[in-house]
Amino acid sequence: MDRGILRIQPLATTHDRLGFSCGVPALDRYLREQAGQDARRRVAAPFVATTDGVRVIGFYTLSATSIELSDIPPAQARKLPRYPRLPATLLGRLATDLSVRGTGLGRVLLVDAITRAVRSEIASFTMVLDAKDESAASFCAREGFIRLPGTPIRFVRRMDDLAAVVGAP
Template structure:
């Protein structure tokens, strides 16, 4: 399995349904536009039987880092850091749910963000989890921000240690 950059001419975005309308609509309407403006990158996992069918997707970008929401030891350690990687969206089509694709997509996203951090340097990866799914990210070492249970982070150091 491998992810590829979303191609609006090739991938069937209209056939994708993860059960969360905001995630469906982003893929159908905004993902290609944001990618074309170099604001984000959306990667899709294609069905091997029909590579225009999207099993799942994730979107990556960078965001400003609000150090005040981090634990004190990370505030001190990363006091000069200005940005973090962001997994802006991650979703799996309902037809493929429960088969490990969400986990696979998350690990793939973390690999890409680790490579990006190796090139340009940033200390954290952040995710804004949809309501009810923060436990999924916590299983992989993400920690909730002090001010929001659905906004989580993991350090690049922790990613490097777990993926190597």
């Protein structure tokens, strides 16, 4: 990583998105071309990691979503109200620049996203992640997220469990 203090902050026009490359063209294109629009339209909240306030070395997005009660594992669903859909937080995208691969920045971004989601004053039963590929799916599984049955890429983890991970009440 570049020298400097790592900061994770909302995407701003001052951030250099053009130099970012994670090796997944769809994620690179999203950050360069779509993330700013999504932020302005309030359909996703992109957060970027930087050590100099300009160069983006990682990013993630958060947004509100919902999950079907029938998609929740039965052991957890038994303890929930019978609403057809439950509120959730979507960690839509998470990527790190190739220059910082293997430094643990992906986990730092995940913990930051969890912390922001847990601290939100809006109810959310679970965090949902959609893995882009098997490497991302392995990352989700290593971080304790559970693959939903019948969906090869969708993972969930209860918000109360995540609160314990980040030491929040």
